[in-house]
Amino acid sequence: MLKLSIENLLIAAWKQLELPAVAMEVHPSERPEFGDFSTNLALVGARVAGLPPRELAERLAKKLPKDAFSQLEIAGPGFINLFLHPSTIQAALQEILQMGDRFGCSKRLVPTSMQIEFVSSNPTGPLTVGHGRQAVLGDVLASLYEALGYTVSREYYFNDEGHQIDLLSRSLWARYRQLLGDSTAVPEEGYHGSYLIEIARNLKDQYGDDFQSFDEETALTFREEAVSRITTIIKDDLDQLGIEFDAWFSEGSLHRNGEVNAALESLRRKDGIYEKDGAVWLKAEENGGVKDSVLIRKDGRPTYLMVDIAYHINKQRRKFERVIDVQGADHQVEQSCVKAAMRILDYPEEFLGYAVHQFVSIKEGGQIARMSTRAGRFILLHELVNELGRDVVRYFMVARKPESHLEFNMDLARAESLDNPVYYIQYAHTRIASIFRKARALAIDPAKVDLSPLQAKAELGLIKRLDRFPEVVEEAALGFAPHLLTDYALGLARAFHAYYTEHRVIGENESLMTARLSLLSAVQTVFHRSLSILGMSAPEAM
RNA sequence: GCGCCCGUAGCUCAGUGGACAGAGCAACGGCCUUCUAAGCCGUCGGCCGGAGGUUCGAAUCCUCCCGGGCGUACCA
Numbered sequence: 001m002l003k004l005s006i007e008n009l010l011i012a013a014w015k016q017l018e019l020p021a022v023a024m025e026v027h028p029s030e031r032p033e034f035g036d037f038s039t040n041l042a043l044v045g046a047r048v049a050g051l052p053p054r055e056l057a058e059r060l061a062k063k064l065p066k067d068a069f070s071q072l073e074i075a076g077p078g079f080i081n082l083f084l085h086p087s088t089i090q091a092a093l094q095e096i097l098q099m100g101d102r103f104g105c106s107k108r109l110v111p112t113s114m115q116i117e118f119v120s121s122n123p124t125g126p127l128t129v130g131h132g133r134q135a136v137l138g139d140v141l142a143s144l145y146e147a148l149g150y151t152v153s154r155e156y157y158f159n160d161e162g163h164q165i166d167l168l169s170r171s172l173w174a175r176y177r178q179l180l181g182d183s184t185a186v187p188e189e190g191y192h193g194s195y196l197i198e199i200a201r202n203l204k205d206q207y208g209d210d211f212q213s214f215d216e217e218t219a220l221t222f223r224e225e226a227v228s229r230i231t232t233i234i235k236d237d238l239d240q241l242g243i244e245f246d247a248w249f250s251e252g253s254l255h256r257n258g259e260v261n262a263a264l265e266s267l268r269r270k271d272g273i274y275e276k277d278g279a280v281w282l283k284a285e286e287n288g289g290v291k292d293s294v295l296i297r298k299d300g301r302p303t304y305l306m307v308d309i310a311y312h313i314n315k316q317r318r319k320f321e322r323v324i325d326v327q328g329a330d331h332q333v334e335q336s337c338v339k340a341a342m343r344i345l346d347y348p349e350e351f352l353g354y355a356v357h358q359f360v361s362i363k364e365g366g367q368i369a370r371m372s373t374r375a376g377r378f379i380l381l382h383e384l385v386n387e388l389g390r391d392v393v394r395y396f397m398v399a400r401k402p403e404s405h406l407e408f409n410m411d412l413a414r415a416e417s418l419d420n421p422v423y424y425i426q427y428a429h430t431r432i433a434s435i436f437r438k439a440r441a442l443a444i445d446p447a448k449v450d451l452s453p454l455q456a457k458a459e460l461g462l463i464k465r466l467d468r469f470p471e472v473v474e475e476a477a478l479g480f481a482p483h484l485l486t487d488y489a490l491g492l493a494r495a496f497h498a499y500y501t502e503h504r505v506i507g508e509n510e511s512l513m514t515a516r517l518s519l520l521s522a523v524q525t526v527f528h529r530s531l532s533i534l535g536m537s538a539p540e541a542m
Numbered sequence: 543g544c545g546c547c548c549g550u551a552g553c554u555c556a557g558u559g560g561a562c563a564g565a566g567c568a569a570c571g572g573c574c575u576u577c578u579a580a581g582c583c584g585u586c587g588g589c590c591g592g593a594g595g596u597u598c599g600a601a602u603c604c605u606c607c608c609g610g611g612c613g614u615a616c617c618a
Contacts, residue, residue: 030561040560043598053598076561077598122618164618279616290545290614297616304618329612332546358547358611399566400555403547405611407554421566423580435577487556490565501573501582542580 002092002467003028004107006037006082013063014041020048028464032457035073035081036089036464042078053078086460090451093463096522104147104473104529111149115315116142117249118326119238120157123230124168125193127237127381130328133360133406135381136397136535137482138326139243141355143533144477144485153320154244157311159251160227167191168230169223173214175200176222180209199229240385241394242535254310260302263310264295272344282309282337282344289340290333305334309341316347324480326355329403355480357402363409384408391536395422398482398534421490426539428493428500429527432520433540435505444514453515458499462519465492466526473533482534489530496523 007026014021024041042057049056057074064072071083096103118138121131142152159165171190175197178184186192203211203225211218238244254260264280267273272283278298282305285292295306315323327335335354342352362379385393399421400406454460469488476484505516531538 025560027560034561038561043560046598079561159618162618277616281616294616299616301616303616329547332613333615334618336545356547361611404555405548409554419567419580424566427578427580431578431581438577483556487565494565497581498583500577501579504577506577542578 001107001470002084002088002464003037003471006039009064009068010039010041010060013060014045016063017049017059019045022048028468029081034075034079035071035083037082037084039080039082040078042074042080046078086455087452089460089463089467090454092467093451093454093519093522096463096466096525097518100525101529103525104470104533106148106470106474109148109474111145111151112321113151113153113319114145114322114324115153115155115318115320116145116324116326117155117157117315119234121234122159122164123227123234124164124191125230126195126233129362129379129381129384129408130360131237132241132381132384132393133357133397134326134328135238135241135243136394137355137357137402139241140394140398140482140485140534141324141326141477141480143535144473144482147473147529147533148477153246155247155249156245157249157251158231161223161252165223165227166219168196168226169219170214172196172200172203172222172226173211173218176203176211179204195230195233196226199226202229237380237382237385240382241390249311251307251311254307254314255302259314260307260310263313264302264306266313267295267309267341267344270344270346272341282341284337284340287340287343289336293333293337305337308334308338312338312342312352313345316351321351322353323351324353324355326357329356329358332356353480355402358405360406360408363407379410391426392420392422394535395420395486399486401481401483421486422536423542424497425489425493425527425531426537427542428496429524429531429538430540430542431500432496432524432527435520436517436524437540438506439513439517444517449514449518450511451515451518453512454519456503458495458502459516459519462492462495462499462523465495466522469526469529485530485533489527489534492523492526492530 003026010024010026022041022045024039024044026037026039029035029038042053042060046053046056051059054074054077057078057080060080061072061074069082070085073081073083075081099105116138118141119127119131119135121127127135139154142154145152167187167190171186171192174184174186174190179197179200186196203222211221264273267282272287273280273295274283275281279294280296281292282289282295283292284290293305294303295309296302312323325335335356339352339354343349396408397406454463472484472488476482503516505513505520507513508516528538
């Protein structure tokens, strides 16, 4: 990577001045007259050097190897603008060509074994567009870390027992009785969505009028039917988005295996709990949490938080070195409490990270729709995907930074469906594929081509853009910010389309043509990698 | 009240300490005998919510205020 090697040159020069280290930045120049890269090293280092920035820049410049840059300028308040030799940039392309599909791996991270938990919606209804954001966000984060070389397990945590599931069972039974002509009402707090009617119809067809009262046996039968049918629906919803989990983890198993009690004992041994008002509380506040919270209710039942802590202990026992939970912004208190528990248990601070995202609202006919699974008011994820397609939905779900509220404008999504960034990016890939179809007979080996004919500004610019890809992947992963990748892909598409219009490939003299084919091969690789991480298709033709 | 997030072009949003603030869409004007026009080129459009402060330098950091969202459960 060009940036890395420039940083190293600057650090080496800085060391020769025998000054304490400072945090500097090297970034691609925003304007051509500022060269290829710029650094603020002389600006941030002026204080420790006790020199005016421009004078420090002069001294630094003398310490840099003479042949490293074609030109070096000190500009403005003390920026050092660096101009690269075309051969340096061409060498970066050579490196990309040699990496091929492995391009994007991190050079400075030490990849480990990681788990990403997301969606984790209880099996009480189909996924809504709100879950969709989390589903895509989690899946793309996982792919980003995989691209960096991590081993990632995608996990879905679900609860198939307890109060909400009882309500679900009772709601289903009410729908069943309604089909048989009764006026049994769905509980006020129950689940009102129409999907339960479908499931009830099946039960009616299978059992007729066998379940007349909601006794224990009925409750169990209806619960199992509801959970298994809805779990299938959820898996189908995810499948439609191209998301597959490595593990489905049952909350109930934590109770059955005694892990909840064991977790409580671990906290007790670390002096992390106390009793008050007949309940057991977590000492969250003194461990960085928002506020102390109940772990064991006065009736002896553990709270969701208690079980959640047990779950995280379980994750740690499974030897994941790093765990990321993708969650909505409404779990802030819960998150801080779990983190507090991790501190009490002396887990490393970086063990658990929360990727928090804000909510999705749907704007349709000028109206903003708020969603509630229980009330049966929501737009279903699969409706959205049916209408717009997997690629479009996935793109829009991660194209915003997670901490921004996502307004999904249905009217706009439909109207723009033929003119949106998704096709713009895919079309770039298609155009390259088309050139390669025409050039197939030439059968070049991109890794052995002489790249020196690549001298045009647009070509060197494209290479510099490609060269940034690993850095973008790394930033997007570490910052839980997949939108950096959609932004990058869009920018690369723009640069490519402009290049495509201005320059030709087929028909140029052989050395130029093969050099350009090599460049396009690298561009195609990066589009392919980007789209693959985003879980979008890279069409050969459109 | 308190905590977290958001407020940037007509709309949806990037940019979170650096040199004249960016993109997509919308609007307007050009470009198809040559590798796919789902494209390209150009124009229009902004006191970066407001007021103070820190800094050589602030959309970015700090304080206060205004507006919107989400929390603030012995719910999950």
